[in-house]
Amino acid sequence: MTRHVPTLKKIKEQLHGANYKLTPQREATVMVLLENEKDHLSAEEIYMLVKLKSPDIGLATVYRTLEMLTELKILDKVNFNDGLARYDMRKEGAKHFHHHLLCLECGDIEEVEDDLLGDVERLVEKEFHFLVKDHRLTFHGVCRKCQEKNNTAD
Amino acid sequence: MTRHVPTLKKIKEQLHGANYKLTPQREATVMVLLENEKDHLSAEEIYMLVKLKSPDIGLATVYRTLEMLTELKILDKVNFNDGLARYDMRKEGAKHFHHHLLCLECGDIEEVEDDLLGDVERLVEKEFHFLVKDHRLTFHGVCRKCQEKNNTAD
DNA sequence: TTCCATGCAAAGACTTTGCAACCCG
DNA sequence: CGGGTTGCAAAGTCTTTGCATGGAA
Numbered sequence: 004m005t006r007h008v009p010t011l012k013k014i015k016e017q018l019h020g021a022n023y024k025l026t027p028q029r030e031a032t033v034m035v036l037l038e039n040e041k042d043h044l045s046a047e048e049i050y051m052l053v054k055l056k057s058p059d060i061g062l063a064t065v066y067r068t069l070e071m072l073t074e075l076k077i078l079d080k081v082n083f084n085d086g087l088a089r090y091d092m093r094k095e096g097a098k099h100f101h102h103h104l105l106c107l108e109c110g111d112i113e114e115v116e117d118d119l120l121g122d123v124e125r126l127v128e129k130e131f132h133f134l135v136k137d138h139r140l141t142f143h144g145v146c147r148k149c150q151e152k153n154n155t156a157d
Numbered sequence: 158m159t160r161h162v163p164t165l166k167k168i169k170e171q172l173h174g175a176n177y178k179l180t181p182q183r184e185a186t187v188m189v190l191l192e193n194e195k196d197h198l199s200a201e202e203i204y205m206l207v208k209l210k211s212p213d214i215g216l217a218t219v220y221r222t223l224e225m226l227t228e229l230k231i232l233d234k235v236n237f238n239d240g241l242a243r244y245d246m247r248k249e250g251a252k253h254f255h256h257h258l259l260c261l262e263c264g265d266i267e268e269v270e271d272d273l274l275g276d277v278e279r280l281v282e283k284e285f286h287f288l289v290k291d292h293r294l295t296f297h298g299v300c301r302k303c304q305e306k307n308n309t310a311d
Numbered sequence: 312t313t314c315c316a317t318g319c320a321a322a323g324a325c326t327t328t329g330c331a332a333c334c335c336g
Numbered sequence: 337c338g339g340g341t342t343g344c345a346a347a348g349t350c351t352t353t354g355c356a357t358g359g360a361a
Contacts (some may be wrong), residue, residue, distance in 0.1 A: 022315095023315090023316095024315070024316075024360075024361095026315095026316065026317085026359090026360090028316085028317075029316090045350090046350080046351080047350080059317095059318080060317085060318085061317065061318040061319065062318090062319095062351090063317080063318070063319080063320095063351090063352075063353085064316080064317060064318070066350095066351065066352070067316085067317090067352090070352095080238065082236035082238060084234065084236060084293075086242075086325090086326085086349085086350080087349085087350060087351095088240075088350085088351085104281065104285060104287045106287075107290060113285065113287070115281070115285065117284075119277045119280065119281075120277070122276075123273045123274070123277070124296070126273065127258065127269070127273075127296055130271075131258060131267065131269065131301070132301040132304070133258045133260075133267070133296065133298055133299070133300055133301065134298045134299040134300075134304055135296050135297075135298040136261060136297050136298040136299065137296075137297040137298070138294065138295065138296045138297060139238075139293065139294070139295045139297070140292065140293070140294045140295075141292065141293045141294075142278070142281055142287065142289050142291075142292045143289075143290050143291040143292060143293070144287055144288045144289040144290040144291070145287070145288040145290065146286075146287055147285070147286040147287065150286070150288055176340090177340085177341095178334095178335055178336070178340070178341075179335090180334085180335070180340095180341065180342080181335095182341085182342070183341090199325090200325080200326080201324095201325080213342095213343080214342085214343085215342065215343040215344065216326090216343090216344095217326090217327075217328085217342080217343070217344080217345095218341080218342060218343070220325095220326065220327075221327090221341085221342090224327095240324085240325085240350090240351085241324080241325065241326095242325085242326085
């Protein structure tokens with residue numbers, strides 16, 4: 004089963020369903036997010052990219068759009084301990100937020116869509132009587148590339 | 158196996174080992190952390206509590222102490238999507254950072270020390286060739302108390 | 312017209328830094 | 337005594353908010 008990013012059309016419907024308009028600024032922002040879905044962009048980075056399409060857009064509008072998309076669960080707001088918020092498109096049909104592999108050497112972030120936590124969630128629900136709705140899982144470590152680089156350097 | 162928080166004595170040794178002094182301000186900060194190890198305090202909250210013992214301490218000193226303790230891996234800096242950093246004592250002898258259960262209704266955070274991710278880590282290492290060093294896992298959901306409260310309210 | 316949406320600038324929240332005075336080892 | 341440490345204030349970074357203007361139904 005391949006999961007994919009939602010289309011602009013779908014997103015437009017979701018906005019309308021919540022009584023939001025798809026303004027040109029919002030559309031430009033969504034397009035940037037769709038085109039860079041692997042990149043975990045920060046608000047500032049998204050702003051820069053949107054500005055290429057819509058030079059007159061303001062940073063505040065980008066923040067307001069990101070907030071709206073997060074509220075609609077089209078987007079997830081994530082923190083990778085570098086202090087600033089990053090945004091990640093939610094995959095269509097994904098029951099849960101996907102996981103991340105953060106490389107401590109090069110800073111690269113890889114996405115893992117496999118549902119790794121099914122068993123663990125059941126255990127938590129049973130043992131701690133905690134009703135799980137979602138999760139955030141990030142592994143910190145060394146990515147494949149950096150491991151190879153290190154071996155070569157030796 | 159019960160894991161426990163390190164003692165002040167141990168921490169003092171760790172500081173000296175890294176050529177740091179245990180000043181009264183640092184000691185007061187560490188004591189607050191030891192006394193509130195379950196609470197995931199923010200820098201500001203720690204500052205308030207330290208001020209009760211050492212009224213002349215400055216907020217910058219608290220920040221600097223927290224940074225130092227994090228660097229020494231005595232403390233872990235965590236983000237629970239409320240935008241500000243929170244600090245969590247690392248358990249002695251714990252190979253990995255413990256997990257958290259964040260209640261979306263009352264905001265309470267419960268700690269889970271069980272090593273839930275052993276299998277998952279092995280899978281990630283094998284399938285993604287990613288060398289795991291640590292992790293961050295937080296479940297979002299409804300805690301036991303809030304579930305009971307909701308049932309009663311029905 | 313009506314109301315949401317926008318851009319700008321100002322304000323706000325959290326954190327870091329510069330510097331002279333201070334004090335631990 | 338000397339170099340790390342401190343408190344204070346200022347600066348920095350990221351994000352939110354107030355407000356008059358603008359635009360779509």
